[in-house]
Amino acid sequence: MFFKLALRNIFRQKIRTAMTLAAIIFGVCGLILSGGFVQDIFVQLGEAIIHSQTGHVQVFRKDFLEKGTRQPDKFLIENPIPLAERISAIDGVKDVSARLSFSGMLNNGRRDLGIVGEGIEPEKEAELGTFVSITAGRQLTNGDTFGMVVGQGVAHSLNLKPGDQVTLVMNTSEGALNTLDFEIIGIFQSFSKDFDARAVRIPLPAAQELLLNNGANLLVVSLHHTQDTDRVLTQVQTLLDGTLDARNWRQLSDFYDKTLQLYDRQFGVLQLIILLMVLLSVANAVNMSAFERLGEFGTLQALGNTRSQIARLILLENTYLGLIGACAGVLIGVALALIISAIGIPMPPPPNANVGYTAFIRIDTGTVSSAFLIGLAATSVAAIFPAMRVSKIPVVDALRQNG
Numbered sequence: 001m002f003f004k005l006a007l008r009n010i011f012r013q014k015i016r017t018a019m020t021l022a023a024i025i026f027g028v029c030g031l032i033l034s035g036g037f038v039q040d041i042f043v044q045l046g047e048a049i050i051h052s053q054t055g056h057v058q059v060f061r062k063d064f065l066e067k068g069t070r071q072p073d074k075f076l077i078e079n080p081i082p083l084a085e086r087i088s089a090i091d092g093v094k095d096v097s098a099r100l101s102f103s104g105m106l107n108n109g110r111r112d113l114g115i116v117g118e119g120i121e122p123e124k125e126a127e128l129g130t131f132v133s134i135t136a137g138r139q140l141t142n143g144d145t146f147g148m149v150v151g152q153g154v155a156h157s158l159n160l161k162p163g164d165q166v167t168l169v170m171n172t173s174e175g176a177l178n179t180l181d182f183e184i185i186g187i188f189q190s191f192s193k194d195f196d197a198r199a200v201r202i203p204l205p206a207a208q209e210l211l212l213n214n215g216a217n218l219l220v221v222s223l224h225h226t227q228d229t230d231r232v233l234t235q236v237q238t239l240l241d242g243t244l245d246a247r248n249w250r251q252l253s254d255f256y257d258k259t260l261q262l263y264d265r266q267f268g269v270l271q272l273i274i275l276l277m278v279l280l281s282v283a284n285a286v287n288m289s290a291f292e293r294l295g296e297f298g299t300l301q302a303l304g305n306t307r308s309q310i311a312r313l314i315l316l317e318n319t320y321l322g323l324i325g326a327c328a329g330v331l332i333g334v335a336l337a338l339i340i341s342a343i344g345i346p347m348p349p350p351p352n353a354n355v356g357y358t359a360f361i362r363i364d365t366g367t368v369s370s371a372f373l374i375g376l377a378a379t380s381v382a383a384i385f386p387a388m389r390v391s392k393i394p395v396v397d398a399l400r401q402n403g
Helices: 002-012 015-052 081-088 122-128 152-158 194-197 204-211 226-237 253-290 294-300 308-343 365-382 384-391 396-399
Strands: 057-061 092-107 112-120 131-137 148-152 164-171 177-187 199-203 218-223 243-246 346-347 357-359
Touching: 002 015, 002 308, 015 226, 015 308, 015 357, 015 365, 057 226, 057 396, 081 092, 081 218, 092 122, 092 204, 112 122, 112 194, 122 218, 131 294, 131 346, 148 152, 148 218, 148 396, 152 177, 152 194, 152 396, 164 204, 177 294, 194 199, 199 204, 199 243, 204 357, 218 226, 226 243, 253 308, 308 365, 308 384, 365 384
Parallel strands: 112 199, 148 177
Antiparallel strands: 057 218, 057 243, 092 112, 092 164, 092 218, 131 177, 148 199, 164 177, 346 357
């Protein structure tokens, strides 16, 4: 009887019910849209880092990340090809490419610029670096024996354009000075402005010739699916001896984790604000409705219903409201997310980045579920205090309201 009565009471007070439902739906939609937006930031930022710099997993000699920047020649993987072939055999691995790091001076015939560079396998890197755009010229290919691509910042500092000739000067591992002439093949723009200000890339054989070695500092592993990263990392680590180490892209990118923590805190505050908004809105509507119906509750008590049954009736009505509002909020929120994602949200460049991007609203199961539960729980909790207060009013005082 109470279930039917609670349901009838909801539809009997149409204006009050509509106001309460609007608050719940607004809150649930807000959580779905903001949560989906934040999730999209996480995904796009992660993919930009993976496909412009780190790959999914990197293998290197121990202490290379901490000490290898200044002396990369001291942290070489000798004969990396057999290890790369074993890693390539792991399920989920798309490709493995070698990189050889170096630093030196780049001269255009008029001035010098200190650079950090990488010897790369051009066609493998082009496949991995989908977030690296060529703004002038073209990508390196395996046939560009003495070709070079430079970051936008390097090109701007030295006034370089495709077809220009430059000289790369560096010290070998034995301390001797070595130079090679290169042709500028292209100018690239990556996710990081700081990286583009100093970075150059040349074919791996040319870098090995300059440094007089056949090794590599990094083996960069790219995967078919980013969600396989942890599994592949574990399998890669089983192939390594005690001199080598492997880390995933999140461990290699401190910027990503700090950004993640920042947005998690911001979204947590937003969730709290929306929760309080729904609580206060629903509590106000329930409180007003309950006191307008004091005469009705007095009559129910006079007919033999207990105070706990009256409180349970109010709670049940609001649980129904919460359930209807949360379901409607999920449907409307998901529909809005799909519409907004079809259009896209133009975004400015993130901090330390070069280019803007188009954001979307990702429909994440966890976000949708939490929004639904928050909408339902907030509505039910908001009814507790009014229900307890109304149930404690003496039946005689409640019956007077019928007059």
